[in-house]
Amino acid sequence: QTGSGKTAAFLLPILSHLMVKGVESSAFQALKEPEAIIVAPTRELINQIYLDARKFAYGTCVRPVVIYGGTRTSHSLKEISVGCNILCATPGRLLDIIGKEKIGLTKLRYLVLDEADRMLDMGFREDIENLLRSPGIPSKEERQTLMFSATFPSSIQSLARNILKPDYLFVVVGQVGGACSDVEQVVMEVEEFGKKDKLMEILQETGSERTMVFVKTKKKADFIATFLCQEKVPSTSIHGDREQKERETALRDFKTGQCPVIVATSVAARGLDIENVSYVINFDIPDDIDEYVHRIGRTGRCGNIGRAISFFDKRGDDEQRIARSLVKVLSDAHQEVPAWLEEVAFSAHGMSAYNPRSKFASTDDRQRGESRKDFSTSGFSPSVAQAEEED
Numbered sequence: 001q002t003g004s005g006k007t008a009a010f011l012l013p014i015l016s017h018l019m020v021k022g023v024e025s026s027a028f029q030a031l032k033e034p035e036a037i038i039v040a041p042t043r044e045l046i047n048q049i050y051l052d053a054r055k056f057a058y059g060t061c062v063r064p065v066v067i068y069g070g071t072r073t074s075h076s077l078k079e080i081s082v083g084c085n086i087l088c089a090t091p092g093r094l095l096d097i098i099g100k101e102k103i104g105l106t107k108l109r110y111l112v113l114d115e116a117d118r119m120l121d122m123g124f125r126e127d128i129e130n131l132l133r134s135p136g137i138p139s140k141e142e143r144q145t146l147m148f149s150a151t152f153p154s155s156i157q158s159l160a161r162n163i164l165k166p167d168y169l170f171v172v173v174g175q176v177g178g179a180c181s182d183v184e185q186v187v188m189e190v191e192e193f194g195k196k197d198k199l200m201e202i203l204q205e206t207g208s209e210r211t212m213v214f215v216k217t218k219k220k221a222d223f224i225a226t227f228l229c230q231e232k233v234p235s236t237s238i239h240g241d242r243e244q245k246e247r248e249t250a251l252r253d254f255k256t257g258q259c260p261v262i263v264a265t266s267v268a269a270r271g272l273d274i275e276n277v278s279y280v281i282n283f284d285i286p287d288d289i290d291e292y293v294h295r296i297g298r299t300g301r302c303g304n305i306g307r308a309i310s311f312f313d314k315r316g317d318d319e320q321r322i323a324r325s326l327v328k329v330l331s332d333a334h335q336e337v338p339a340w341l342e343e344v345a346f347s348a349h350g351m352s353a354y355n356p357r358s359k360f361a362s363t364d365d366r367q368r369g370e371s372r373k374d375f376s377t378s379g380f381s382p383s384v385a386q387a388e389e390e391d
Contacts, residue, residue: 006148006173007052007114007273010038014086014110015053018062023085024107032080032103034065034087036110039131041119043068043090043244044251044272049114050088062086069093070244077102091119091127098134105137109144116147117156117290132163140165157365170364183280183300183308185335187326190311195283196227202281202309203233203261209278210254213263214295216284216318224283225263234258239265266291273301282310287318289325314344 014036023035038053040046050066057064064086067076076093080102087094087103097103113119119128131137145164149156160168190198203211215221218239225237236250236259253259255274266286277299286292292310299306310326312319323345330337 007049008056009173010112010114010146010148011049011053011056014112015056015060015062017109018085019060023062031101032084033105033107034084034103035107036086036112037094037105037108038086038088038112038114039091039094039119039128040088040114041090041122041124043070044238044247045115046088046090048273053086053088057086064088067093067097073097073100091124091131095127095130095134098131105134108138110146111143112146112148114148116159117149117153120156120159128159128163154365161366170366181333182304183296183306183333185296185308185310185330185333187310187312187330187338187341189338189340190313192313192316195311195313196224198311199224199228199281199283200231200233202279203228206279208257208260210257210274210276211261211279211281212274212277212295212298213261213281213283214286215263215265216286218265220284221263221265225261228261228263233261235261235263237263266295272298274298276304277301278306280306280308282308285310285312285316285319285322285326287321289322289329292322292326293329312341314340320344 018035024033038046038049040049046068047066050064053064062085063083065079065082065084066088067079068090069092073093073096076097077100080087080097084103089097094103098105113128119125137143140163145168147156147160147164188198199213213224215224218241221237221239225235228235236253238247238250242250250259250262251272251274254262263283280296280299282292282295286295296306296308299308323341327337327342327345330341
C-alpha cells in the first residue's frame, strides 16, 4: 500500500546485515564492488532513496553512493572512486558504469528493484535483463533479490518468477493498489473550461499549505504553473523536459515552502516522499487507476492526514475509462461516491472499459495455479511517459 514505508523496509535490514557481517573498504581499489545495489526508475526517486540511505548509515562504515543520468559520467565515477558499499542507481547509468568496468558485481549480496512495475512501464525491461546478465553477477540462488512496488500485476509477478528464487516470499502490506485510508478523496464534476477557476478557488481556501497539482502533459504543467504565478500563487513545475538542475531546484523550492504549489506530470507521481503535502489535486484525472493511486499517495503518508481532490469532466475519454475503477477505489477506502459518478461508471461506456480482473494483483499468482510464462509487459496500459511525449 502506498505510503506504508517500504524504503525503510529494505534499507534498514540491508544496513543491519552489512554492519553485522562487515563491509570491505574499497577506497584504494580501482574496481569498486558494492555489496548492495538499489535500482529505481527516476532520478528523483533514486536520489530520495540515497538520501535515506545516507541518513540511516550516518556514523557507520557503510558508504552509500548515488548515480543517475542527466549528470556528467565523470561526476558519477568520482563519487564511486571514494568507495561504495550501497549503490543507488537508475538503470541506464548503472549499465553505463558497469560497461566502463568501474563497478564489479562479484560481491553483490543484495539487489533491490524499487517501483518494478513502473520500470517496465517506462521501457527499462531490456536494461533489467542486461543487468541480470552482467559478468560476475551472482546467481539468484547466491544473492538476495527484492522487488518492491505499490502495484503488482501478473506481468510483474512473472518477472519475479524469473529473477527471484523459486520459493520467494510474497508480502502484502495493506491493500495492494489501494488508496491509503488516511487520504480523504473528493471527486468534483468540473468541465474542462472551468478547471482553472476551480483550481484558483481551492488554492485560495488552502492558503500556503503544500499542494501538488497533477496534469497530463509537460506543456500544461508549465502553462498552469505560469498561470498560477500570474495570479500571485507562488508555483513551480516538474516534468521530464526540465533539466536535472531545474527539477532539483523545483523540488527544493517546494520542500522549503518557497513555492507551496508544484504542478507535475507523472515524473513526480511515483515514490517521492515529501513531508507535509496537505493536498493533491488531479487537474487532469489519469486514465489508469494505478496512476491515480500513486498520485494521491503523495499525501496522507506515514500516518498523516491528507486530502486528494480530482476534477472529473464527464465528457472526457480518460474519465470514462477510469470511472468504474475509481468507484471501486473510493468504496474500498470508505470514501463518499457521488451518485453522478456511479451513473458514469455503470453506463455502457464505463462498463466497456472495466476489467473485472484487477491489475492490482493483491494475491500471489502461484497460489492461483497460473502457469509459468516468460515475463513481458503485455497487459500494461500505455505508459504515462509515452502520453506526455505525445503532447
